[in-house]
Amino acid sequence: MSIAQKLQREHLAEVVPYASARRTMSGGSVWLNANESPYSNDYQLNSDNLNRYPAFQSTELNQSYAEYAGVNEQQVMSCRGSDEAIELLIRAFCEPGSDQIIVCPPTYGMYAISAQTHGAAVKQIPLRTADWQLDLEALLPALQQTKLVFLCSPSNPLGNTLASADIQQVLETAKNTLVVVDEAYIEFCPDATLATWLERYPNLVILRTLSKAFALAGARCGFALANSDIIEVLKKVLAPYPLPDLTVQVAVQALSRTGLQRLQQQVSSILEQRAQLLQQLSALPMQIVADSDTNFILLQVDNASELIDYVKQQGVLIRNQSAQVGLAECVRISVGNNTENRQLIAALNSFYGESL
Known part of the structure; x- marks a missing residue:
């Protein structure tokens, strides 16, 4: 037993850390496993005060x-x-x-x-x-x-x-x-x-x-x-x-004001992409678990692990939620931009085409 194992608080021995998307998956070119925005925006930064501690609360x-x-x-x-x-x-x-x-x-x-x-x-x-x-x-x-x-x-x-x-x-x-x-x-x-x-x-x-x-x-x-x-x-x-x-x-x-205008535009775009994605997913042998009010969709499939491994080989990362209560064989897919969503659908079509 290592010194860390001997000295850690007793209850921590049984704690399993959170398996974040970045911690559990790597690789791929289309990241649809962490509910992130597909947009990257530019900001102006001032380094004049980086030698000073920031405010406790800005x-x-x-x-x-x-x-x-x-x-x-x-x-x-x-x-x-x-x-x-x-x-x-x-x-x-x-x-x-x-x-x-x-x-x-x-x-x-x-x-x-x-x-x-x-x-x-x-x-x-x-x-x-x-x-x-x-x-x-x-x-x-x-x-x-x-x-x-x-x-x-x-x-x-x-x-x-x-x-x-x-x-x-x-x-x-x-x-x-x-x-x-x-x-x-x-x-x-x-x-x-x-x-x-x-x-x-x-x-x-x-x-x-x-x-x-x-x-x-x-x-x-x-x-x-x-x-x-x-x-x-x-x-x-x-x-x-x-x-x-x-x-x-x-x-x-x-x-x-400019940032919030951009936010609204990007949210509108994501909601449009979500609607299109839902329509495309409805043609595949998978079931939507709940209506989405977010930037992701939860789906029940026949074999979550097999599907996730297959689309990962196509460069697309999605998230397995099967360990959650009541969500056996469920995958969560973040809504990407148009290009990312098309790559996802192509990978899914390929998977189900090969499995039929």
């Missing part, structure tokens, strides 16, 4: 995002992607070894992994498979013993949104529980946002990111939106300089 960035999200600046905290916000929520509000969080699988895996890393328990209350909505009959009674409940809407990996009436019932039932709604994909269905609910519900937290629709996955910029008392507690466990100066510069430009 006033310019937080004001820009507050205006964009329709909240006030005191309700915004910027951080290194929404992944860091998940981590901070658990570190700030869950006592190791005694508190638990609730997740509703199939859902984003980092909620559970962040809790396990910190020593918090994870209670799973799966979505109803009939409609992929919250199982309120099972969820509501469990809220009284829980510090945090994570609700992913729009869902990753399903792609659908959760019923707002159900989330409202959770908020009203769990007055002593933080209800964290992950809106990483909200730009693809902006009418579904719950940001306007912050004034009504002191226990609501909303997670946002610039990684998806804003095409800034490499910049690592995310936000927690909550009432100021929650934000102040989160800041107690936030690193002294969470966002690099270059990230702040890029994020502010992305949130400018």
Whole structure:
């Protein structure tokens, strides 16, 4: 046994790290496995202050995002992607070894992994498979013993949104529980946002990111939106300089009038490509699992591993979701640009042509 194995916290011996798209797959020329934007945009960077530490919280960035999200600046905290916000929520509000969080699988895996890393328990209350909505009959009674409940809407990996009436019932039932709604994909269905609910519900937290629709996955910029008392507690466990100066510069430009106009144009293009892709996929022997309100599509196939290996040989990377609760033999495909989607369809047609 190595010294690291001897000295690590006991519970970490059983923790399996998150298998990100970049960590588990490499190669290929068409990356449709990480729900990234197919667009790469140019930004102007100023290096004058790179010899100085950045601000703990950039006033310019937080004001820009507050205006964009329709909240006030005191309700915004910027951080290194929404992944860091998940981590901070658990570190700030869950006592190791005694508190638990609730997740509703199939859902984003980092909620559970962040809790396990910190020593918090994870209670799973799966979505109803009939409609992929919250199982309120099972969820509501469990809220009284829980510090945090994570609700992913729009869902990753399903792609659908959760019923707002159900989330409202959770908020009203769990007055002593933080209800964290992950809106990483909200730009693809902006009418579904719950940001306007912050004034009504002191226990609501909303997670946002610039990684998806804003095409800034490499910049690592995310936000927690909550009432100021929650934000102040989160800041107690936030690193002294969470966002690099270059990230702040890029994020502010992305949130400018020009940047937001470009965002709308690119979202519209992705939605058009999604509609075309859905039509093409409907001609193949695969089944759409849920209606998508995002930039990806979840499909059930006969043999997920075989399909993924085959299209990878054609240079196309897609994501296996078969390990998720209720998603046996399911693959997730990000919507690319027209060229990437045509390469995907060609690879799929070739696979099914050879398998028939």
